[in-house]
Amino acid sequence: MRIDDRREDDMDDLTQRQVEDLLAGRAVAGYEDVSAAVGVLARLADIPAPAPIAGLAAVLESGVAPTDVPVPSRSRRPRAGWVVALAAAVVTGTAGATAANALPAPVQSGVAGVLEALTPWDVPRPRDRGEGADAPAGAAPADGTPRLSGDAQDAVDVRQERDAARARQDAADNGADAAEEEAEEAADARQDAADDRADAAEEEAEEAADARQDAADEAADAAADAQRQAERDAEDAADEQADAAEEAAEEAAEEAVKDAED
Amino acid sequence: MAGAGGASRRGDGERVAEQQLEDAFSAAQAGAAWALRVLYEELAPRVHGYVRARGAGEPEDLTSEVFLAVFPRISTVTGGVAGLRTLLFSVAHARLVDDLRRRSRREPFVPYQPEHDARTGPSAEDEAVTALATADVHALIATLPADQRDVLLMRVISDLTVDQVAEVLGRSPGAVKQLQRRALLALRARAADEAVAR
Numbered sequence: 001m002r003i004d005d006r007r008e009d010d011m012d013d014l015t016q017r018q019v020e021d022l023l024a025g026r027a028v029a030g031y032e033d034v035s036a037a038v039g040v041l042a043r044l045a046d047i048p049a050p051a052p053i054a055g056l057a058a059v060l061e062s063g064v065a066p067t068d069v070p071v072p073s074r075s076r077r078p079r080a081g082w083v084v085a086l087a088a089a090v091v092t093g094t095a096g097a098t099a100a101n102a103l104p105a106p107v108q109s110g111v112a113g114v115l116e117a118l119t120p121w122d123v124p125r126p127r128d129r130g131e132g133a134d135a136p137a138g139a140a141p142a143d144g145t146p147r148l149s150g151d152a153q154d155a156v157d158v159r160q161e162r163d164a165a166r167a168r169q170d171a172a173d174n175g176a177d178a179a180e181e182e183a184e185e186a187a188d189a190r191q192d193a194a195d196d197r198a199d200a201a202e203e204e205a206e207e208a209a210d211a212r213q214d215a216a217d218e219a220a221d222a223a224a225d226a227q228r229q230a231e232r233d234a235e236d237a238a239d240e241q242a243d244a245a246e247e248a249a250e251e252a253a254e255e256a257v258k259d260a261e262d
Numbered sequence: 263m264a265g266a267g268g269a270s271r272r273g274d275g276e277r278v279a280e281q282q283l284e285d286a287f288s289a290a291q292a293g294a295a296w297a298l299r300v301l302y303e304e305l306a307p308r309v310h311g312y313v314r315a316r317g318a319g320e321p322e323d324l325t326s327e328v329f330l331a332v333f334p335r336i337s338t339v340t341g342g343v344a345g346l347r348t349l350l351f352s353v354a355h356a357r358l359v360d361d362l363r364r365r366s367r368r369e370p371f372v373p374y375q376p377e378h379d380a381r382t383g384p385s386a387e388d389e390a391v392t393a394l395a396t397a398d399v400h401a402l403i404a405t406l407p408a409d410q411r412d413v414l415l416m417r418v419i420s421d422l423t424v425d426q427v428a429e430v431l432g433r434s435p436g437a438v439k440q441l442q443r444r445a446l447l448a449l450r451a452r453a454a455d456e457a458v459a460r
Contacts, residue, residue, distance in 0.1 A: 019443050023417045033453035034446055040399040041418045044315055049306035053326040056333075060302060063295030064334045177363075191409075192437040199436030 015206065107161050283343050291337045298333055305347065309354050311419040315403065316411065318361055328354045344426065351420055351430045355412070402452050410445035413438055 018028045027035050289297035314321035339345050416427045428435045
């Protein structure tokens, strides 16, 4: 356990009510620093709206026509799916072009080697292209169409190779993104489940504490009532005794007067 | 907006009253440009504050892009202004994540520095003190894990309820409650450390 974790556990004494108070900018004893920090954060929204960029300014000026365009959801999964589909399309396209022997010679050779190593397919090599492939640079192909000079063809090949490498890198990056998002989602889900359990346990504990407090309050009330009743009873008894004594004294006084008259 | 969903910071003071905002929302759904302006003026500062506090590269442009993505579809938004808020911050969060991820590949992360922000105001001493305090708070916030930071900023700056934050981030309300609690406890611990260090 890190020091920070232990410290936060030790200070784990915020109720949900206190949390809401702090977030709403109300002071909570012992959390003055936090309250001040929340106040500073809240003021970040107390500024005028920033000037809109040109496109938005036009929308604010002339409005938008009501539309039934569905709002795209911000679900990560569809985005990840799209990325995977794009990556698959790039890979499939590359494989297809390789199978058709349509890539530049160096790329064709490299990709063919990879595909043959990883799949049972027999993929054509540049030398399988026939006389056009083995012809010296600059020579006219068999179909008679004009051909680029050797340097120009090399430049095109290099550019195509670079494009293909970039596409492969993009596909790899996208795949890594998708995997990363999947892992984040899984971690989030696990964390959510743990948090839900903690939240439920906390609410249960708070309810139990409330119930115990209610019971204690009721017991205290009952004891106080009983005390008051006992005091009242004692007062009544004393009053009765005093009253009886008074009556007895009065009777004795009356008898004394009567005796004196007799 | 109390109870399980968490209280809102909104009051009846300077901001457009909630009912007026609802009226503007209805008018905007019917295509009124003035209503879009009202909604932008009212909600953009919170979107901007959130993306700025989270370290967006161009928070002003990002804020515009968020509204530019949402306004053309406003007629399909359900749930009134609350629904619009949720959608706005869903888009803002998604764009922010993309922005941070893109920039992390190209350049080292540069935390928000109020002294470089032209809108931190004139150079009076009071403003400098305020800017310093703001810088301290940003430094504190930057130490929080990203999910705690998101929840805290959305609750405080964006003025979203627990349920709305849960919807925006794709988390459960219980998780959001735990995250905001941990964030506040962590802030307190960090602040105590800072005090000791001083």
